Amino acid sequence: DAGVTQSPTHLIKTRGQHVTLRCSPISGHKSVSWYQQVLGQGPQFIFQYYEKEERGRGNFPDRFSARQFPNYSSELNVNALLLGDSALYLCASSLASQETQYFGPGTRLLVL
Amino acid sequence: AQKVTQAQTEISVVEKEDVTLDCVYETRDTTYYLFWYKQPPSGELVFLIRRNSFDEQNEISGRYSWNFQKSTSSFNFTITASQVVDSAVYFCALSRRYSGSARQLTFGSGTQLTVLP
Numbered sequence: 001d002a003g004v005t006q007s008p009t010h011l012i013k014t015r016g017q018h019v020t021l022r023c024s025p026i027s028g029h030k031s032v033s034w035y036q037q038v039l040g041q042g043p044q045f046i047f048q049y050y051e052k053e054e055r056g057r058g059n060f061p062d063r064f065s066a067r068q069f070p071n072y073s074s075e076l077n078v079n080a081l082l083l084g085d086s087a088l089y090l091c092a093s094s095l096a097s098q099e100t101q102y103f104g105p106g107t108r109l110l111v112l
Numbered sequence: 113a114q115k116v117t118q119a120q121t122e123i124s125v126v127e128k129e130d131v132t133l134d135c136v137y138e139t140r141d142t143t144y145y146l147f148w149y150k151q152p153p154s155g156e157l158v159f160l161i162r163r164n165s166f167d168e169q170n171e172i173s174g175r176y177s178w179n180f181q182k183s184t185s186s187f188n189f190t191i192t193a194s195q196v197v198d199s200a201v202y203f204c205a206l207s208r209r210y211s212g213s214a215r216q217l218t219f220g221s222g223t224q225l226t227v228l229p
Binding site for chain 2: 041042099
């Protein structure tokens with residue numbers, strides 16, 4: 001079975017631009033979570049969605065938003081990019097919001 | 113507030129040596145889950161194990177073993193007879209477990225393990 005997939009794998013943007021990252025969960029998984037991992041640190045929780053509803057939100061500014069679609073895939077949007085948004089963005093899926101999370105390969109975002 | 117501390121930033125061992133990665137956590141919750149994930153250079157976090165807070169039995173899976181001690185809030189990970197392929201960053205993580213809540217993982221800062229041939 002295919003694991004969690006994310007696109008694109010790499011992305012370069014300039015300050016002030018907007019970016020959309022995409023995630024497809026493992027087949028049968030209904031929950032998707034997003035994490036930001038800055039170089040040299042552990043991942044930081046951004047959002048969790050279950051059945052298309054936001055179930056949890058981390059300590060990130062309103063420039064970060066997300067949504068989940070009827071097929072359980074998800075998008076993470078970041079507006080007005082800052083240099084500090086440069087990071088690896090990880091998507092994780094789970095059967096339900098309380099189950100073990102399985103991670104995708106991530107999207108590496110570089111903001112210049 | 114929840115917190116996970118991995119005091120060992122980097123560890124280097126020679127192949128076939130045993131190595132233990134330390135993890136200490138803080139939480140006010142009475143029920144919670146603990147996790148270990150492996151992150152190879154490719155970047156993808158690979159799930160290794162999940163433990164319930166009420167299950168303190170140690171676990172062994174092949175060359176991997178985990179020692180959970182609630183009294184010291186520690187969840188240590190031992191690799192026996194290490195191999196070069198074990199080289200990666202290892203993360204310990206903590207999450208809340210209660211009905212109706214999102215499972216927010218709180219990660220430690222990771223331990224970079226290098227196994228030398």
